Amino acid sequence: MQMRCYCVTHHGQPLELVQRETPQPKGTEVLVRVKAAGLCHSDLHIWEGYYDLGGGKKLSLADRGIKLPLTLSHEICGEVVAVGPEAGPEAGDVKAGTMAVVHPWIGCGECTACLRGEENICTKPQSLGVMRDGGFADYVIVPHPRYLVDLGSLDPVQAAPLACAGVTTYSAIKKFGSRIHEDPVVIIGAGGLGMMAIEVLKALGAKGAIVVDVDAAKREAALKEGALAAIDARAPDAVEQVVKATGGGARAVLDLVGATPTVKLALDACTRGGHVVIVGLMGGDITLSLPIIPMRPLRIEGSYVGTLPELRELVALMREGKMQPSPVSSRPLGEINAALEALAQGKVVGRQIMVP
Ligand SMILES: [Zn+2]
Ligand SMILES: [Zn+2]
Structure with missing residues (x-):
């Protein structure tokens, strides 16, 4: 056959x-x-x-x-x-x-x-x-x-x-531990994974999601899905908007894009003790001043499926x-x-x- x-x-x-x-x-x-x-x-x-x-x-x-x-x-x-x-x-x-x-x-x-x-x-x-x-x-x-x-x-x-979008976002979100119940999670990228991440956060009884994306239709869809706020990644004050929406800076950022500008935004939008989990494979590289990592202190982690x-x-x-x-x-x-x-x-x- x-x-x-x-x-x-x-x-x-x-x-x-x-x-x-x-x-x-x-x-x-x-x-x-x-x-x-x-x-x-x-x-x-x-x-x-x-x-x-x-x-x-x-x-x-x-x-x-x-x-x-x-x-x-x-x-x-x-x-x-x-x-x-x-x-x-x-x-x-x-x-x-x-x-x-x-x-x-x-x-x-x-x-x-x-x-x-x-x-x-x-x-x-x-x-x-x-x-x-x-x-x-x-x-x-x-x-x-x-x-x-x-x-x-x-x-x-x-x-x-x-099997992928689900388990990938679930595994990444679990890496934030209990902070998902204390503070909103900033989600960069509102494609298939972003929508799934919003559902996973809801299922786990998390505080909520603040979504960042360049596309207006995707931001709209994220708000419909229950995101607390949706921010245009290309806005000149995108970082300030995230800081404001999180009440002083993000403690948990899930980067589902993983490109140079999104990882930069993720790191800049973090408060002291912020945790960034990178999942996206869009690509690129960043230059990071090393004393920033211990002094802020920042936690940068990758998550694969x-x-x-x-x-x-x-x-x-x-x-x-x-x-x-x-x-x-x-x-x-x-x-x-x-x-x-x-x-x-x-x-x-x-x-x-x-x-x-
Ligand atoms: Zn996949
Ligand atoms: Zn093996």
Whole structure:
């Protein structure tokens, strides 16, 4: 039986429709029929083929071991259709017919990070849609049933973003600890991740979000979603506005863009003891006077996607009705190249979810 996949065959060129034999699950593998696959900003970087390190330097994806052709999408929801012969009792309740969201941040299973349960920071990652084929296809192979989180009656289109946008913002916000209950969190970037971050803060009973974005439509959407304030990142007094909105300077800033001007804004808007978590991979570099770090004192931390237990916590929050889905728009899988183009132009509010 044949299946469709949309692959990156050449960086920067439209994704190519390839017909392939539907794989059969071997060993502990599980075959999942894709019901919904989200299009993420990092898919854009993989498609382009590099990350911008600033100062004219680029980190090529080939250097990270990413090989083409590759089927993108790491935000996958689908139905279990077949389980490999060794998925056995460990497969638990993963039976044919189970609707699940797939944890895509898979490690080697052997290194110290994997053994600690932090497969997301494995040094030999096997992530779906990055190192292995992902969800812009009719079917996807998942290496082990433990990476499937049962959706219950949740809508796969609404749940798909949990696998990246959800777990990434959840893991980053958890790094702020109890201060989310004491002070508003400043969120830079109101795209798919920004909307999700607002929902996560609401689900965790946080004080609230102050959103910063260059785009008026995205600021409007953030306010509708419940943000306390929305500030234009390009306003000449953007820093002063954040300081005012936070009542004297931010204690928690989540930078979902990760570009030179946004990280500068994040650091400038912090009060003493401020904590900046950088998630975005837009790229660039900054020059920072070192005495500032101990004297303010500042905490600058990176956060990369999230762990399987964090995804399970997040799905539980949504299944229990404590968290609302963030805005999504579903499109037929065949429109993937138009969706990619719209995302590249920054014209998308919320998440685009492709449906095979
Ligand atoms: Zn992603
Ligand atoms: Zn590992």
